Amino acid sequence: MKKLLLMAVATTALFASQAANAGEYMPYVGFDYVNMTPNVSDRFPNNYDIGSIVAGVKFVDLGSIEAFAERSMQEKKKFDNSVIRGRVYGYGLDLLGNIYNVSDASILGTIGYGRISAKLKYNGAGEKDTGNTLRLGVGGEINPTPEWGFRAMYRYSLSDSDAFKNAKEFTIGARYYFY
Numbered sequence: 001m002k003k004l005l006l007m008a009v010a011t012t013a014l015f016a017s018q019a020a021n022a023g024e025y026m027p028y029v030g031f032d033y034v035n036m037t038p039n040v041s042d043r044f045p046n047n048y049d050i051g052s053i054v055a056g057v058k059f060v061d062l063g064s065i066e067a068f069a070e071r072s073m074q075e076k077k078k079f080d081n082s083v084i085r086g087r088v089y090g091y092g093l094d095l096l097g098n099i100y101n102v103s104d105a106s107i108l109g110t111i112g113y114g115r116i117s118a119k120l121k122y123n124g125a126g127e128k129d130t131g132n133t134l135r136l137g138v139g140g141e142i143n144p145t146p147e148w149g150f151r152a153m154y155r156y157s158l159s160d161s162d163a164f165k166n167a168k169e170f171t172i173g174a175r176y177y178f179y
Helices: 002-022
Strands: 025-038 048-059 063-072 075-079 082-102 105-122 125-142 148-159 166-177
Touching (some): 025 148, 125 166
Antiparallel strands (some): 125 148
């Protein structure tokens, strides 16, 4: 995990140096809706609706780096005459690269790191688990104006937590670029 994080930092530094030479970068903020399906046992909730706030810097024609903070709605599941409630939240950093650009759209590839926590409550007891997560994804963004971008992504996450080992995420959202 540390090697992958070091690789992400080195790639970010490369993007930043190339963009600084070109002088073309734009900060942005945005919001995403995330549908996450973690690989958990049958007794725990296995589908979460998550809101995510993002902020980043886009290096024109290269890609971007963005930080995120996310939190899910509380999900319930009935199992053996008890109700189990679960919630997921976390933060992290993603590095996005433009795989292919057309005039107002691009296909994106992403690698990132997340620190994701899961809280579960059942039968008057509770447990919390936090883990490091490697996030890999592919998606696209369309920019109808220079200030606005709309993005859809699919991510596969690998985690070292006890709550889940991997997860699939589908994300849709909007970005506002400070041109």
